[in-house]
Amino acid sequence: MELSEISLICKALSDPNRLQVIHILTRGERCACELLEQMQITQPTLSHHMKTLEDCSLVVSRKKGKWIHYSLNAGQWAAFCGHIESIRNACRTCAEGGCSC
Numbered sequence: 001m002e003l004s005e006i007s008l009i010c011k012a013l014s015d016p017n018r019l020q021v022i023h024i025l026t027r028g029e030r031c032a033c034e035l036l037e038q039m040q041i042t043q044p045t046l047s048h049h050m051k052t053l054e055d056c057s058l059v060v061s062r063k064k065g066k067w068i069h070y071s072l073n074a075g076q077w078a079a080f081c082g083h084i085e086s087i088r089n090a091c092r093t094c095a096e097g098g099c100s101c
Helices: 003-012 016-025 032-039 043-055 074-095
Strands: 059-064 067-072
Touching: 003 043, 003 074, 016 032, 016 043, 016 059, 016 067, 032 043, 032 067, 043 059, 043 067
Parallel strands: none
Antiparallel strands: 059 067
């Protein structure tokens, strides 16, 4: 995973509304109308947040009728979590005296 991708993901996750969207989507695909009901935000605000999440590939969408349905992109999440895990492992190694920092 490129550092530019990681940076975009971190920026996307820095907003409480987008974190709420992610939390909701962990329970499965949701229609935009469901997200609007649960979040109490306007449709333009939701669209802005969803575009940010889609731009960094954390969320994917599909159109069904007049509504858009959103779900988490498992592959992108796995890649991002793998990067975070590698940082965590490096910190653990360093904390245990195994590096020359």
